[in-house]
Amino acid sequence: MTDLKSPEKKKRKKKVRGPYPPGQGGSARADIGKSEKQAIGRAKPVKQAAGSAKTADSARIVKQTAGKNADVRTEKNGKRSVTRAGKQDVRKQKQAEKNLPLLRTPAGLFLGIWLLYALINILVPDRAVSETEKRALAAFPEVSADRIAGGEFSEDFETWASDQLVGRNALIRIRSTFGLLTGNRLSRDVYKSGDGYLIERMTGVDQKNLDQMLDAVNAFCARTQIPGTFVCAPNAVSVCGNLLPASAITEEQGTWMQYIGNRLEGPHFCDLTGPLGEFYAKGGQAYYRSDHHWTTEAAYYTLPTVRSALGLSQESASAMTPLAVCNDFVGSLAAKSGFSASKKDTIFIYRSDAEPAYIVTDPAAQTKRATVYSLDGLKSSDPYTVFLGGNTGHLNIQTDNAEGGKLLVFKDSYFNCFLPFLLGDYREIDIIDPRYYYENLDDLILTGGYDRVLFFYDLNTLAEDTSLALVLGSEQG
């Protein structure tokens, strides 16, 4: 620090002559203000002057080095002499500043608020759940000698401290806004896009995983000899690509669609890119603005395509009418990215007069319902779970359509809002979500009589999924 003192001295002299000449302030209070300013004047210029002084210093050194006996020691000597000259003045100034009450200075006030905030943080009780992030928050970590020695305690402590930070949601909002201001429209794989859309990008597909899954699908169809249909919906990132910011970097979904289509041998591949693009081009809202799911309207629009892929006649489809069930839907992408959802969405369900009677059974939980919709789901923090009440490993649906076939479905959540369109066509549907399915698939297949197996996925989920291959593979053993 010694080498910094000379510039301080220069600054101080300037200041006394400059904006606040001695004796100008009348009252004692004005005097305090003056010395405050001097004091902080010291704080800042130290930094800025340090640079210039050193530049000058080093310039001199460079010159000296050019001379004969230049050595690194010259630098030290130079600095030392500068130091001595400045010392006395600085000492005097320090005396004046020492008596200044810290908390009456703005910087001191800042420190005070900081300490106060820390205190509040300790006093405010913990919250169990974050509605915004839709997850449980960390609780105070368990204390044990092992966990302390192993370092787990201190890691968990930090997680707890930041999860329970007072004003956490506001802080996260501040940070994502700041990111936007610096031009970064990406936050955790979600782009803040045009027309209030949050769009999730497609990142690094693990081709090995994908191949494994597709091979498992092929093998499954070959083994069981059940006619198969593989439906894959693209995501907003490709359908609404025009809304992405210019800075967006994402994988081409079209390329992967093609890849999947080529690799599938058993089941008939049905790529929904065409109909969805068409729907979007006509001005339809294909995806929710703040959620990664497609809208029920879009799903309904693709119905003819899917029906023909399933070998169902178009005539037997009954006309359905939309009914809005939620007008202020804010989805998971808002939670994931921290971006605010600037426009809320409406969730529709489709009803028809000719709805079949059916019973939904969850064999694992041993519950029966008479509807595929969930009012609890609608009221929950994720209203999309109005469809099927969210995710369940296995659901069995029996309808009163005795003429219909029997369908086996492997699906992700894109199927949840699509299912109602198919209810009238089948006598029985078994719906498997491989991510939550822990039973033995053999037992189910052995019940027999499946007329068709349907794989129904969106591309982003499909590309990251590892569970389907596992569930399908279980039959081999």
Place this chain on the structure above:
Amino acid sequence: MVFSSITFLLFFLPVVLTAYYMMPAAGRNIVLLAASLFFYAWGEPVYVLLMLASILMNYVFGLLIEQGRKNHMSNGRLRMHLGIITALNLALLFYFKYCNMLIGWINTIFRAKIPALSLSLPIGISFYTFQALSYVVDVYRGKVKAQRSITDFGLYISMFPQLIAGPIVRYKSIERQLANHPVDSAQVRLGLFLFVKGLSKKVLLANVLGGLFTEITALPASSLTALTAWTGAFAYSLQLYFDFSGYSDMAIGLGRLLGFSFSENFDHPYTAVSVTDFWRRWHISLGSWFREYVYIPLGGNRVSTGKHIRNLLFVWMLTGLWHGASLNFILWGLYYGIWLILEKYVFGDFLRKHRIAGRIYTLLIVLLGWMLFAITDFKELGTYLRAMFGMGAGAADHRSFAYLLSYGIVLLAGAVCSTGWPGKQLGILCQKHERVLAGILAAAFVLCLASLAYDSFNPFLYFRF
């Protein structure tokens, strides 16, 4: 514990500062020592014992050497004492930091299969070992008196502000402060400023740019265009500077808050006009440590040209090695050694006359040097360097411009902040209005907290039902 964590900012520091300020001056060193040991133990619950051992042995040998001198011990025996403690210090450093590197080398060269030691590097060991060495050597040289108080000596080695990432404080510069370090209002305010400044450098600049560099290095060679590679190199250079100098600023600021003044560790290195100049401005405390304890004892530049070149290469090899235990760090050190020799003997005069050319040349050398520093795998390094010079995936693609759009402002802000200009402007502004300064401090602090919260922002990602 790192400074840029909620634990430190909202738990450790507030508690320690409150306790410290409420304590009468006589008890403050105890408080600080206890806090420092706690600080270290938080991150290294086991290795804190190693640090205590290091404190104890250096303390004892300091006293032994001084006692020996008083009792007119022969020079040889004094030197032996110094040799023992130096060897002990270096042995610990070697065992924890370099053993596995050596085992790896032996295995490669002799096709041996010696299993690697399952050791993690104790945080800060390179820093506190060098501090301890400077102490015993200076005691031996009679430049300082041995410290009698184990508290004060323990504090010198373990003081939490500079414990983890420097600056390397020489005992000589802090000897008097250890006994007497009053805190006054001006110091606290300067300390606050420096701390928040450093925190902002680390959290708002370094972390963001680090994210960009990580993304770019993860790209396959087929996507790495020249523009992307250069963007990555700039991002990394700025990240490293803001990370390290931010940490030093925080350390110096914390020192001020506690009544200590440590010397500056960085002086706008990217404004240097030559590589020699760069190293006068980058990690100053390390450079001066090597100069004081290795370069000058070897004879410095007051020897024949041949020996001088040997000295330079040796010192720079060690400097490289200090930064990390792998071959690329040694090469990185030698790389600088060679440029310094060239500047000394070949084109130093040219650089002095052409300062703008000097700046560009320096930035280029440093930038390329950082790549050697950052990418430890030589094959990957080769790919990256080829991409930088257009032998990769072409000049630029959509991705390159997308990065510039997303990170351009931060890169630019980083470039501007790496010069002295913003500090100067802020100084002029705040000289007139301390309120403005406090406002900026508060805003920056909130933004840093927000970033830390955001980084830990961890929504339930398995959201696809």
